[in-house]
Amino acid sequence: MSELFDSYRSSYGEAVEGSIRFSGLRHDFFLHAKAELLRRLIVEQDLRRGNAGVRALDVGCGVGSLHPHLTDVFDRLDGCDVSEESLSRASRENPSVAYSTCTTSRLPYADGMFDLAFASCVVHHVPPASWLDFFREMRRVVRRGGLACIIEHNPYNPLTRMAVLRCPFDKDAVLLSARKAASLLGQADFRDVRCEHFLLLPSARPLAGKLERALAGLPLGAQYACVARA
């Protein structure tokens, strides 16, 4: 896996753009939607606890494409990945983020270090036999009362399927449904698991956001987020 994404260190964004070009949307549109979802999560789930800062971990952060969108969302952001080459680009482009390489299935962090651990479009690149261990590691590094957020492709959305088919690094991807992700989070000792589908409408306007949230329980959006409490 590290070799695959090492080879996309300079062309990751272009590969994603190529796979979604048919939709008329840019990669930034998707990154912005994910950053807004994480921003909303912190407020709605009361993660800040008074004035305490929020320390977050992006598991499988790749070249750090999401990080320029998160500069004012967390007080401290860490990112880790199996691809060292991706991380060296990420740290050049995002000097305020602390990056570490994952060399084993154990994340390189102490227990309970983070208020939030999230993984965006990573689990479908992890072999299914390792999914539960992946979620258990996220659980280990999140403090009690903190959150995990799994953002994944919605396998029931035909446009998502088309984008995955067109994406050169998704050849071996195994998509998992929100129901499966929720079940794994439960098995990994998370509680209060809830999932929402998003990226349904090609607009970032507030009205589109309201409509999307009203329909979030239905498996319609291009992606979903499963959020759970440690």
Ligand SMILES: C[S@@+](CC[C@H](N)C(=O)[O-])C[C@H]1O[C@@H](n2cnc3c(N)ncnc32)[C@H](O)[C@@H]1O
């Ligand atoms: C499609 S990219 C997503 C990158 C980033 N999260 C984003 O949304 O732009 C998937 C990333 O997951 C990383 N990855 C795959 N398996 C991993 C694992 N077990 N632990 C950490 N990172 C992993 C890959 O190296 C790759 O950078």
